[in-house]
Amino acid sequence: MIARERRVGTETPKFVLVGASLALLFLSLPLVGLLKRVAWSGVFASVTSGPASEALRLSLITSLFATAIALLLGLPLAWVLARIDFHGRSLVRALVMLPMVLPPVVGGVALLGAYGKSHGLIGGLLYDVFGLQLTFSPLGVVIAETFVALPFLVMAVESGLRSIDPRFEESAATMGSGPSERFWKVTLRLLAPSLIAGVAVAWARALGEFGATITFAGNIEGRTQTTPLAVYLLLESDPEAAYALSFVLLAVCVAVLISMRGSWMGRRS
Amino acid sequence: MRCGTDIHAWKLDGEALVSVVLKGSVRQGRLILDMDIVAEDEIVAISGVNGIGKTTFLKLLAGLLPLDTGILQVNGIVLDDVDNQIFVPAHLRNVGMVFQDNVLLPFLSAIDNVAYPIMATGIRRQQARQYARDAMGQHGIIHLAEMKPIQLSGGQQQRVALVRALINRPQMVLLDEPLSALDADARREVRAWLTVQLRSLPGTKFVVTHDRVDIAELCDREIAFMQPQTQLTGNETQTTIVR
Secondary structure, eight states: OOOOOOOOTTTTHHHHHHHHHHHHHHHHHHHHHHHOOOOGGGHHHHTTTTHHHHHHHHHHHHHHHHHHHHHHHHHHHHHHHHOOOOTTHHHHHHHHHHHSSSOHHHHHHHHHHHHHHSSTTHHHHHHHHHHHOTTTHHHHHHHHHHHHHHHHHHHHHHHHHHSSSSOOOHHHTTTOOOHHIIIIIIIHHHHHHHHHHHHHHHHHHHHHHOHHHHTTTOOOOTTTHHHHHHHHHHHHHOOHHHHHHHHHHHHHHHHHHHHHHHTTTTTTT | EEEEOOOGGSOOOOOOOOOEEEEEEEETTTTEEEEEEESSSEEEEEETTTTTSHHHHHHHTTTTTTEEEEEEETTTTTEEETTTEEEOOOOGGEEEEESOOOOOOSOOHHHHHHHHHHHHHHOHHHHHHHHHHHHHHHHHOGGGTTTTGGGGGHHHHHHHHHHHHTTTOOSEEEEEEETSSSHHHHHHHHHHHHHHHHSSSEEEEEOOOOHHHHHHHHEEEEEEBSSSSOOOOOOOOOOOOOO
């Protein structure tokens, strides 16, 4: 399985191979365990009925909205970070990346601090003026998912923008294309692989969101109970449905990884 | 200025002398470029060691970079005037530019690359492709029309890029080491072809090159970019001081 080492000096020591094998085993064992517990004959029935189907439907809708908002807001932000020189850019970038490392529950608490109806910074205003209540509403789910997904999109698109050879856009300019034509016909086209990767990973992150959602939007069946929340609760009452739902999420994530092949991962193999 | 949808811009009309006047300076990082250049309807070689600012000079002319001081005038029209706050950006100047190694848009076929600048003038895709097809036929590269850049050799890519740069009959042609990425055979062939193309076109043509053969066969005169001490080269007295 492992090719004979051809270069002396950088050959692999035995203990590294042992460590690598253990790591691989550690990562794959739970997946095997999950797949083994799935009651294959009942998967379809489990996820198309009752709270499971409600949760899947809600997850699908909210995560798509969250991804769309992340794209609409993230692309301009990535552009600014990649192409405009300004003081404090690294500070802004650190701020943007914060939700990636922040415990999601803390993110949820922070969202309450901003948009909470009674104590939030602007939550009260939103409620009084527009009658808009974000907490414990599907809209709140979208907000929580966008909050955690946005940084992933920004990161992918920013690195994509940086890797574009500026001469493509420069030569488009000398060929008579104005700034907006260049954006649509050249930049966006060259950016497509990174954009797809960014959208895919942001969507996967939004779909799997748990901590910020339950903290900010709560766990109301049919309203704010997304699939990950349903999985957690069903594990007690209906394990078969919980495993079926888990399998669906796993399948989606595998599909996302495959769609990202060649843009983020496996470019050099 | 760019001619918009004016198709005449595309036809041969044997214009009179076109001149470039550039007096000014620009700073890029540690590089300061001081220029005092007048050029006519001719092919001018730009030479000098790496990092001395030859590409920066082409970018100034193309409108990809504004001057810090001074004025640029082409064919009697002011394109850049720092004191009067005039700057005409690249897409509004009718220039034809080719970079050192090819920058054909990778997602377009050769013919769509050639059609791109025509479409940018407002001509519809169908008709632009027809013009592009005609031009590629005239230049003997019609067989490359439907190929993607990645399927073309270096010499073929460079030819497509040159046809693309010349398609709108630019009033100024800027070539940044157009032959240096080619191997010896392709280089000889493309050079001969390019000489004919450039001769048939009115306006000033600037060619950045290190190659003595390029300078001798392709160009009418040479402007050498040099370090502070003033130097004269070529058979005319143009001085460019780079410090």
